[in-house]
Amino acid sequence: MAHHREDVVRTALAVLDTHGLADLTMRRLAAELDVRPSALYHHVPSKQVLLAAVADEVLRRGPRPDVVGPAGAWPARLVDVAGCLREALLAYRDAAELVSTVVAFGLGADRPYADLVAVLDDAGLPDGLTPTAARTLLHFVLGHTLDEQTHLQAGAAGAIADAPRPGSDFAVGLGLVVDGIALRASVGRPGTPVRVEVDDRP
Amino acid sequence: MAHHREDVVRTALAVLDTHGLADLTMRRLAAELDVRPSALYHHVPSKQVLLAAVADEVLRRGPRPDVVGPAGAWPARLVDVAGCLREALLAYRDAAELVSTVVAFGLGADRPYADLVAVLDDAGLPDGLTPTAARTLLHFVLGHTLDEQTHLQAGAAGAIADAPRPGSDFAVGLGLVVDGIALRASVGRPGTPVRVEVDDRP
DNA sequence: ACCTGAACACCGTTCAAGT
């Protein structure tokens, strides 16, 4: 049938979406392509590399955030990048788990991190803080969306949606982190009044 | 040899630490206990449940944070809870990956989340923000430590430590999130001056 | 109560050989 690498990746994504990450096996994928398992190794060197390619495809199919814009609007663009990543992950079954794994082991899916760094470059953060801030945001989005997708699917399996987790929870948590970053961006900027009291005693 | 459940969990943790999560199989564990694989199912109903028990054991062996203390010192206690969790995870090979998985699928390892909620109860956050803040902190610690442990092990495999990632990176990222939370705690508290400017234009 | 023996239904990967 003369398949190409793109056919393999596209079919793998279809198997992921309809049967889940646990059922995305080389043997299952081969069956779906009407081919013997060994034939897959002509298009892809290993399952690990295939999964990285599928993760990249998930992100490629998702919405593209605005990475450039007015420098002062960087917090809004940070929210946009995070929101686009979340949307991309929620579009395919188990995509959050897949992309989290691929990112954690540094096999690919590095576009979101690069986008976050690009936006943060406009924030004028103190030296060396940008990578830390980008990773913190990435961990938040991946962790939150993994939670969300896991519970969403657990709810879909049962009869009743057990916990009506509001979509705004993502925005709230994200706001926490973005504000923490904004605080660092404003500290030491001349003429910017900043004072945060955390003493709780009445 | 008449093993008990605790022997199985303890040996599983030893296999995890010396051979890694990928090599922690029921068959390997059985061999280590000098027993046939089927014997394990007398002590544990499934591998999933075993992994949850191992994750709990990792946390039980880690340092215990101070959850109670002066109400106003809640940010310091948040840092303590986060730091203890990180320390517990770094103490065993692949523990961050294991605990992340167990937490994500809600199979156990729920103590850190409970501790974070207990501390945040002293922060007097706006209604409903506590669970979101606790999850955000948990995602940060798990994500960061997974990164750290993965790169640590990649460095240990190679000859030279390729990236001298400073330990303070954890504290910096954590500070970002804690400050974001502190901002919410202070907002609307009478007599507390708060002003954060994020307009970046000169 | 704890374990063995044997089986079931799977995995990822390699490699000589075919077209």
Next chain:
DNA sequence: ACCTGAACACCGTTCAAGT
């Protein structure tokens, strides 16, 4: 270039039977 056939070295889990 793309694929088959056959094999290698594994998985988690079940279950009747033994002590």
